[in-house]
Amino acid sequence: MxxxxxxxxxxxxxxxxxxxxxxxxxxxxxxxxxKWIPYPRANQILKKIEELLKEPTKTRMSNLLIVGESNNGKTSLVKKFWRSHPPSDGLYEDAYPVMYVQAPPVPDERRFYDAILTVLLVPFRHRDAPSQKIADISYYFNKIGTRMLIVDEIHNILSGSVPKQRAFMNALKNLGNQLAIPIVLVGTKDALMATNTDMQISSRFKPEHLPVWRLDREFVQLLASIETxxxxxxxxxxxxxxxxxxxxxxxxxxxxxxxxxxxxxxxxxxxxxxxxxxxxxxxxxxxxxxxxxxxxxxxxxx
Ligand SMILES: Nc1ncnc2c1ncn2[C@@H]1O[C@H](COP(=O)(O)OP(=O)(O)OP(=O)(O)O)[C@@H](O)[C@H]1O
Ligand SMILES: [Mg+2]
Incomplete structure (x- = not known):
């Protein structure tokens, strides 16, 4: 045939x-x-992330928190966004517009900076001072035009004590301020607890929910899209x-x-x-x- x-x-x-x-x-x-299968809620969230990327630099950048149950498409969604702003070859302006990293398994500021420096291929020592690491990150983000940081698995930080969680979230917020770039956090609904450790922080990360599907018209539309x-x-x-x-x-x-x-x-x-x-x-x-x-x-x- x-x-x-x-x-x-x-x-x-x-x-x-x-x-x-x-x-x-x-x-x-x-x-x-x-394969990426589009659906209305994902498109809405992608649009929000896109708007965030386009926002002009200001002293208090807006941030986002994408929350949803496990296995419900959060990582796929932000990776889709990342792929639509892919890194290009060479060390020049706008070579790496969006960086994606995973939160460390414990709320440890230094390990978080290490994860970013690893993606940047910048040599570092774990014991270097956080201020040094932030300075390096800032230098390289500027150099290659990184304008957004996506941090997946943010619920990981709940494995530490509440003061440690709070310190980590503060470090994140300060990093965003210092770099003057928006941060997109991604995690299960437990992640909401992590940002709620502090009003200062929860007010800076606007949650966008990725709900579990219901048996409705959108679901049937999704099935039709998958069939293609x-x-x-x-x-x-x-x-x-x-x-x-x-x-x-x-x-x-x-x-x-x-x-x-x-x-x-x-x-x-x-x-x-x-x-x-x-x-x-x-x-x-x-x-x-x-x-x-x-x-x-x-x-x-x-
Ligand atoms: N838009 C999509 N199109 C096609 N497949 C998808 C889409 N979204 C999710 N999937 C499928 O669902 C699986 C689970 O999605 P994903 O890993 O993004 O979930 P998650 O919410 O990040 O889960 P976890 O909380 O466990 O990290 C993916 O491996 C992929 O196969
Ligand atoms: Mg995931």
Missing amino acids: RAADYEHMDLLLPETKEMLDSNGDDRIEYLRTD TLPLRKPSDLATKELAQEIYRLSEGYIGEIVAVIGEAAVVAIQSGSERITTKEIKESGFIPPSKRRVITELESG
Whole structure:
């Protein structure tokens, strides 16, 4: 069969369409590559981050805090933003507009600066004074035009005592002031607690929530968008009521699980030759909803 013969191919992304004639293994590999699927809430937040990046420098820069449940697309979203402002070669103005780092596993100011200096490829010693590290960061950010700092996994800092958390958040806020760039924090809803250690800080980080999905029209639209990325030779019509309900039940509304349920069912569809996802392929994939997986893990660990 030639690509021209697949009835639903105009509903697929161009790159997905090109995969249709590939063998099963190649299509399964393609299925497993990360793809960005847009949805309204993500677009809104991306727009907010974009506005922040465009904001002119002022003494008190605005910041953002992106909060959501685990496995619900926070990291994917900020990485998508990062990719739309990619670093370019060379050491010149605007070479590295947006920096992405993860918060250290404990609220330790020095380790946080180390993480940034590591991305910058600047040699440092862990025991160097924080003021020295900040001066280095400031120098290099200026040199390569870094205008925004994204700090993921900010809930990590809750592993320390409250005074340590507070000190860390203060250091973050001061770094933003000193560099005169906006900071975007990203974390689970526990991260809200971290910023709430201090009014001064919570008022500087405006939370934007990435809620768990509900079984509504937007969810069905998301399923239709995901279907455009599936290299299956027949249409599945994921947006039909029965399939949407089943995917919702198994995913419990987390985008990571939604993508996973559909991906695993698509693998079954390719391997069995059925080439479409129905409740049968979903069942055969043996997908277990996240809450049940947690119970099983707890039971197994005694
Ligand atoms: N917009 C999207 N398009 C396609 N896939 C997505 C999208 N958002 C999330 N995913 C999928 O969901 C998975 C989980 O998303 P992500 O890692 O961004 O969640 P998270 O909220 O950062 O989770 P955690 O709190 O555990 O860090 C990703 O690996 C990716 O496969
Ligand atoms: Mg994440």
